[in-house]
Amino acid sequence: MTAAPLLVRPARAGDPEEVRRLYEICLRTAALGRDATGLVGDPRLLGDVFVGPYLAHSPDLAWVLAGEADKAVGYILAAADTAAFERELDRLWWPRVRRRVTGPVKAGSPDAWLRSYVDDPPHTPESITGRYPAHMHIDLLPEAQGGGNGRRLCATVIEALRERGVPGLHLGVNARNGNALGFYEHVGFAMLDDGPETKILGMRTTP
Template identity: 45%
Template sequence: MTKAHIRLATPADLPRIYEICLLTAGAGGDGTHLYSDPKGPGYMHAAPYAVLEPECAFVLDDGTGRAVGYIVGTPDTAAFEDRLDAEWWPDVRAAIAEMPVACDKDAVLIERAKGGHRRDPSLLASYPAHLHINILPPAQGGGWGRRMIQTQLDAMRARGVTGLHLGLDPRNVTAIAFYTHLGFRDVSVDSDLVYGMDLRTPA
């Protein structure tokens, strides 16, 4: 990883983004067993950002052009959710129409693909942006997670974003500690664990 670097994602990175999302979908570990469709977690948490918000989609390149991590997001969650319903979920519904409901997360994917999912407006009032980040275990460490987060925060601040949030799996205690150390705090408003950061102040 001596030549590793963070760069904007390109359309050529999309298959790898799906793969990384699957391999980290189990509370940071391999989630292959959780989805009948290997693109399942990517449909929900990664690919639409790379397609619809390419200016906020970055990958960690291992120095050979191969992505070993990504960070994606949107500066306006409410507007992005509307775009998902209009531009993303119809194609996903068609792609998974014949998918068997055989794994733990299949029903979650099917429900999400129906559209209409909206985050709590009270959360978005203070934290309108959100992000998703995943790095493959061999590439973790070395400060890359922190650098990727900072890259995204800089991109969001450049767009005038005042606050940003992200969802966390409560089982992933390492991630919770990581975000707490970076200055995120628990801003959950319902049963989901959500951490946020006010971007009007220095990181």
């Protein structure tokens, strides 16, 4: 029997069970696309950095790839105005996360990197946001990879941004993640900043 195609639908940002599932997907894909379970002492912190901000502050640009029993097996999250989004997180999201995460962490550990991100969140330079104001983040479990699913999720975000008149979209990729870099370039992204640790790619979404 042929499996039913996976469905792209809006994320249910107000559903605690779905939020937990998206946090789980983030954890299970955080090690360059592989499972990071056991690599971080606070597994929730990954979701607090890479999933929660979008569900709380940009829920209208959040979609999931749903499989059997409507269970999420992937997601794509975006913000139309990165600069405004980062300011809102500075004011509302990061202070909330800081109140939750306390105590020492091992220097050089993944937890230490995540805590540094929470304590001093990076801000995208205007040289990027000026032409590519939106940004996105996508993760798929291994069983959802291939078959055009990532492309469908990207197309969903790009179309939504076009409808809003947002002129450009960017994203960051770990420089060691060759598979992801190849995928984004195949979808139509071009290199904007060829950094040694993080590559920034962009795409114009309107003429």
